[in-house]
Amino acid sequence: MAKTALALLGVAALAWLAVCVLLYLQQRSLVYYPQFTRSDPAETDFSLDRGDAVLRGWIVNPGRGDALLYFGGNAERVEDNRDALADWAPARTGYLPAYRGYGASDGTPGEALLLADALALYDLVRQRHPEGGIAVVGRSLGSAVAAHVAAHRDVERLALVTPFDSMVEVARGHYPWLPVRWLMRERYDTASLLPRHEGPVLVLRAGADTVVPPRHADRLVAAQPRQPMVRNFPGAGHNDIHLHPGYDEAIAGFLR
Template sequence: MLAWIAGALLATYLALCVLLYLQQRRLIYYPQFTRVDAGQTDFSLARPDAVLRGWVVNPGRTHALLYFGGNAESVDANREAFARALPSHTVYLVAYRGYGASDGAPTETALLADALALHDEVATRHPDGQVAVAGRSLGSGVATHVAAERDVSSLILITPFDSLVAVAQAHYPIFPVRLLLDDRYDSTARLPRHRGKLLVLRAGRDTVVPPLHTDRLLTAFKGPTQVQDFPAAGHDDLSLDPAYWPAIGSFLDADVE
């Protein structure tokens, strides 16, 4: 009887591991909450297998900011806030593939390649200016990749993590997440290749990306770093703090003065 019970428990555990592996991208990406009609956008970029769409805020500025959002973030909801907070920058809010009005389905490989293509397009539109990059939560992994592969003078990471694998393993400690996860977003390995300056916004009550994972990422970077702490903020309400937008604005303005 004990052997039968042990076998049933093992079979159940293995079945859950298989389910976790097969459904992992549904646990990482939440594009269903962000979809909009393509007619509502004012920017598009054709990729070999998809068209990415989004919005341009404060067009015509010399300098630009490319922003990558979180895993369930509708980036268009930030348009007014970016317009007010960063009048000196043209801001590009482009939805990941499968998000907003963009085509396709999200994977790490596709999102990272799209991000580089977006950066290169934005750089051609701002030949006389700087192209800064920002990423929030999941987007911090995308932004870090761009900063590692391109000449980015200013990188802003909002509630960033060391790697998605490490965060997922902490949330699912009984499962071998490190063996199961395909989309890993290993920012700790990539961030040291960034040659510009760094601003990190850290939420003290973050339960999605606990500050420990942000701290581990910070140890990997030896360049000029600013850390703005928000001790009372959580993962999702950080941007409601009155100091949030001024921190971003002053960091970017210092780069273009």
């Protein structure tokens, strides 16, 4: 019996170790879903050559003095938000870039690359709007990207939709039986970055979110020295918050 128990324990330990190795090696496939977003480069409105990849995206309300930069979620076709962006901020030119590997952009996504790309995209928008204000909206994964931009650039207003404190904490919630802190390379530590932004912040919280449970938005808010404005949508899930009454007006009012 003792030998059998030890053998079973050994098998379980090996299986656990195999899952750890698999998570470490395949974590990007669990974070990024570009395969659902591919589009034709000929249908985009602007591009940015990053040397190792060309980023592409869409523009709404061209010719305005102020700008709005939007960063989407991990499986989001950002071009589907063109009408919404135009309505949120009719006085701003809106930019919807696709992450590298997404939409019509080249390359393969990864945290360091996406964050560096986001700063380069901001700089492109700044060149196009040298005297205007730049607001940033980020949703889900894009909330971490947007917070990074706001921590390193002059962002007039920052709206975060279904944000999280860090990708590591979200993963720990989903995989409490794994040593996620040691395994995660894609960390997106929003809570440590956001205090560097001194402008107004709006957090849109989905109360029924099972992908990024709302406790992560709550922790992000609680960690800030200057409390963000919070708009709660109690019945909203991670992927349908934009369908709930008041969502568009919350962002539009904040951007005004």
